[in-house]
Amino acid sequence: MRPENYQAVKLGQSNEYEIFIGPNHPGIEGNYAFRLMLDGDIVVSGKADAGYLHRGFEKLMEGRLWIQNLAIVPRICVPDPAPMEVAYSMAVEEIMGIEAPIRAQWIRTMQLELSRVAAHLFTFGGHAATTGMYTPMFWGVADRDLVLDLFEDFTGGRVYSIYNIPGGVRRELPPEFLQKLSNLLDYLESRQNDYDNLLFTNQVFVDRAKGCGALTQEQALELSVTGPNLRACGLAYDVRRDDPYLVYDELEFDIPIQTAGDAYARILVRRDELFQSIRILRQIIERLPSIKGKIRTPIPNPLSWNVRKGEAYARVESSKGELAYYVVSDGGDKPYRVHVRGPSSMHAVQTLEFLAKGARLEDVAQIMFSLDACPPEVDR
């Protein structure tokens, strides 16, 4: 809602007062607003106010060709766009009854894990900044940039790759790419100590994050919390392992968990996940050269391509949680319906409102960033 359309609440005789955070505020991730009712500096109630990033993607997709939608889907979540492309492509493939060649599936897995590394590095910085530490942000963004360089190398796009199409991936990897990737992983691993000293074991940060925004496992399940936020409550659930897609069932990786359920537990889960992603990428570097073959299953001319009647629900594990695409085709050249289930639509609305209640005003920003909420997934 535009600020001029807000109606101030008249409270009569009360100590409570209303405060708006956002839509442009350093304590809010993206363009999102939060209306808080405060008593002193304790939050009595909070109400999420979305819509600043609503671009009507689901409606737009109904008016565009199947192939054109690939330019739209990654824009739904800026920090972690790769899972969007893959989920959409997987849903269309399921309706078509085709499967991407095995080499394409390995390349997709590599892209997803690289994207997860980039997204987590970004989140460390954002979360640390809400506690007043800005150095991790500079470091995180600088290291993420190195991942983006690799994205540019093999997809052509730094942020929005638009690399996947139904049936496979667009291009073969450039020569020497896996060597570059390996070098980057060496570098990221060498940074582990620095990040630990700067952020994860830093007493200033630990004191602020411990106990902040704690969720029990029951509450998390009731609120449909997924991803690292659920794993921080002690439940080892990961779509990659429990509903395997691509080649995740051939890869070895652990699912890091924490039991405290607070902001500190959440960031520790992300830290461990980053190193699990590096472990997965190392296996991919080892296996990929021996996997030969095509990278695309032929599809009809994309400009006159009618996908047969059907529906599919494709789920992937994005860096934020369970991401799903529900795609319906009526046999036409455009999707009949595309529904995007972003993990943040659960985290940034009900969970955030629930956790903000009773928190102190200065912790609200940290709670939002520790949930790694991505507002465009709410608005779509």
Place this chain on the structure above:
Amino acid sequence: MNKVPIDEILNKVNGIKITHKRKTRIRVDVDADSLPTLLELIKGRASYIHLSAITCVDWIADNQFELVYHVWSYEEKCLISAHTRIDRGSESNPAKYVSVYDLFKPADFFERDIFEMYGVTFIGSPRMEKFILTEWNGVPPMLKDFDAEAYVQETFKWTDYNPDWLQELTDQGGGIAVKPEDIRTAGNTHNMSTHRERDKAKAAAVKANEKMQGWKQ
């Protein structure tokens, strides 16, 4: 306790149609009346506790809305998609359905979203109000009979963009090969012929440009 197979539980619901799509996906079609019973059964008896999403699909030709409830079980590692159809209603008598908020808390978000985008009122849902489109007063925009492009044409004015530098390029045979308004007036924006026309025009422009350069030399 012996584990009851999921089919046995599902078959307790009247008029159910079960399709096993693959190992982790079950599609279920039920009447609108028995859907809440089904959800209660699979949540209470078969550990399907995670509501992944609720989707609404507007089947305008059948004058129906299809509601799809995607529910996941952490123990069975399986997703049940429960499909049901409700009457599409009309402007004076909007579509209504019963809320499942008391079973699944996240239904609050999804039902509010469907209320806003499709106009389906969920009886018993705690927040049947606007959320994303707080300043929108028109018909629910995701309905198939809401033409977004026509709305844009009526509401916003198109202005010509002809800066000098672009005019110079156009004089040399470059610039915008097909103007947006030509595409719009051609009717269907995304059919094959417009693409071919655009390619043809582009090729012609390139040719003209080459000629021009040749003349310059």
